[in-house]
Amino acid sequence: MRLNKRNKLVYGVGINDADYNINEYVTIDGKRKIAWRCPFYRTWADMLKRCYSDKYQSKYPTYKGCSACDEWLIFSQFKAWMETQDWEGKHLDKDLLTEGNKLYSPNTCVFVTQTVNLFTNDNGNARGIFMIGVCWNKRDGNFQSQCSNPFTHKREYLGHFTDELEAHLAWKSRKHELACLLADSEYCTDPRLAEALRKRYAN
Numbered sequence: 001m002r003l004n005k006r007n008k009l010v011y012g013v014g015i016n017d018a019d020y021n022i023n024e025y026v027t028i029d030g031k032r033k034i035a036w037r038c039p040f041y042r043t044w045a046d047m048l049k050r051c052y053s054d055k056y057q058s059k060y061p062t063y064k065g066c067s068a069c070d071e072w073l074i075f076s077q078f079k080a081w082m083e084t085q086d087w088e089g090k091h092l093d094k095d096l097l098t099e100g101n102k103l104y105s106p107n108t109c110v111f112v113t114q115t116v117n118l119f120t121n122d123n124g125n126a127r128g129i130f131m132i133g134v135c136w137n138k139r140d141g142n143f144q145s146q147c148s149n150p151f152t153h154k155r156e157y158l159g160h161f162t163d164e165l166e167a168h169l170a171w172k173s174r175k176h177e178l179a180c181l182l183a184d185s186e187y188c189t190d191p192r193l194a195e196a197l198r199k200r201y202a203n
Contacts, residue, residue: 010045011052015074040079043092047104069105086189087111096120097196115187119150119178120200133171134164143167147174150182176201
């Protein structure tokens, strides 16, 4: 197995065994710059960065505790899997198939569109003190429920409620409806992802 770049491991763990140049360069104003980088290598290296870069995890602490399976520590193994996936224009995701998952592996990862990614990113840390999908309407003195629509890219108003839980359940019900529509749309091409979307907000 060939280890590139003077036997230096990528982020201390990854083995780059590519048998081709992963970068193409151009010279501008006397400086050599990367003009192209292999998309398979870029995705692989970004995954390793999220798992094994202390600097990255200090900025994005939700990635602390994440790791890659042994198979994916070898670039050629990751590339072989990625070539079988519908990956172009999509992002590698580790926790849509299984919520809370911390392991990058063939069984736990899927490529998702930005539309799916934004829809399922519920911003739990930024939503404030109320249950997800709920805010307090100070003027009317009651709770308000809203849900983002991935097809219109607008927030839907779901009504006012006297009870916070009732407002949250209205959000969850609409979220489930939209997730099922998303599972059957052009934004979802992986059957594993479609199944996960249908189940995500069902309970």
